[in-house]
Amino acid sequence: MNFPGRMTSGALLLSLSCAALAQSELDVRVKPSNDQLKANVEGYIGGVGDRDEEALLRFSRGAEEQARKAAQALGYYQPQIDSEVEGGKTPRLILTIDPGEPVHLRNVTVRIDGPAASLKAFRVPDNAALKPGAVLNHGRYEDAKRIIQNQASRYGFFSGRFVSQKLLVDPQAGVADIELVYDSGPRYALGPVSFEGDTPFDEELLQRMVPFKAGEAYDSELIAELNQALQSSGYFEGVRVDAAPTAATDNVIPVAVKLETRKPRTMGLGLGFSTDVGPRAKANWTRHWVNPQGHSYGWEAEVSAPRQNVGLWYDVPLDPPLTDKMRYAGGYQYEELSGTDSLSKLLTVGPEWH
Known part of the structure; x- marks a missing residue:
């Protein structure tokens, strides 16, 4: 018997399960609309989990700070950010953001010093997002540094370093200056x-x-x-x-x-069917190397009702050995010509340059 005011263990378990399934929501509203900024704010803050209304209120101050950092990463240094929490079955944290005017680049210096400066393949990052007048984007600044470092690693400038890497922002004036100077050092x-x-x-x-x-x-x-x-x-x-x-x-x-x-020998077997010859069988055997000079040899055969052939080959690597070789080959083919009483017998032998 269940008494008034008491909850059975089954009802308690159901209640807890439902509570666990109720996820809070983050609602980011940027005015005027800015999809890039909206996505960046959502990425910085991440999920809000299953916080209740009270927990969301405590969380909102930290969320505002994360939203401010996300805005600054895209050049918006003076955003107006308001937060509110809506209760109910699914609590919701609403962030309303007015990004304001972005910071624009004023002076931009990106330079390579040292031997890498004369290497045509080593390029200075040429990005419209790092030109004077462009909106400041911290990600583009970091990308330019990464491009330079990746090229230094590829082309062997392992002693290279940034002698200057500055990003100076004046939020009040709405401008920023960039200076990236990389000294490549010697090429290895x-x-x-x-x-x-x-x-x-x-x-x-x-x-x-x-x-x-x-x-x-x-x-x-x-x-x-x-x-x-x-x-x-x-x-x-x-x-x-x-x-x-x-x-x-x-x-x-x-x-x-x-x-x-690798193992010196491999062998392959196969069965198939085609409309012109019917059932057929194939086999091949290869000795991948036979001596210290890398010579190899092998054979292959195909058997069907109207056609039988077998081929032998011996390869000698030339220079360069991966693309040039001399092949000494021989083969025999026996075939009954379709729709006739004729037979074809073909014997081949001789060297081939591949």
Whole structure:
């Protein structure tokens, strides 16, 4: 029996579950409308969780401060921000924002000093958002710094640094000045490439796969090309290329390559059907390397009712070994020509330059 004024454990559990499901809401209203500012404020504040009306009132002061920071990030340094809390089943925190006039850029200096200044590929960030007269945007300022630092890392200016990085804002005058000056320092070079691991190949063959010469100016793309070249050679299961600036001597970075050779043989089998030959079977076998010079060989065959063929090949890598090779090939094909009583027999043999 349930007595008046008492709540059963089941009813209490249901009540708690419903309360947990009731989420508070954040309502950001920017006047005049500004979608970018609205989204930035919502991102800064985040969710308001399941706060009740009283908790939202306490939270509102911090939310106003976060909204002010979000506005300043987009150049609005004198916003008018009002907050109110609506109660009810779903409590709501309402922020009404009048951003006011934004701060505009007045003097902008973005400059690269040092050897990087004469490197055409090293570009100064050319962004309309960092021109005099543009609205101040802290994100664009940080982007410009990041672009310079990323280029310095790519092209080997590992001693580079910002000798000046200033963002001066005068909210009362509504203007801001930017000064970014980067001294690149010397450009590092790539040293000799050394190989280690369980590789049976001649050093001469491995060095022919390196896409740069020792002493060439550093470019991270060259390191990526070396890694890709070794991966695509067909000889290795694992490749790790290390070129750490911390290991440099006199601004020359040694390149160390760790190799794990793949299994020397693979075999493939396949079954299929096509309208011209009906059921067919395919098979192939490859020896990916047979000696320290990287030679390889293999065979492939296809069998169907009207056609049978088999081919053999032997490859010798040339220079460069990843794109040029001499193939010695031979094959035999037997085919019954469709709709006739004729037979075709074809024997091929000879060298091919790929």
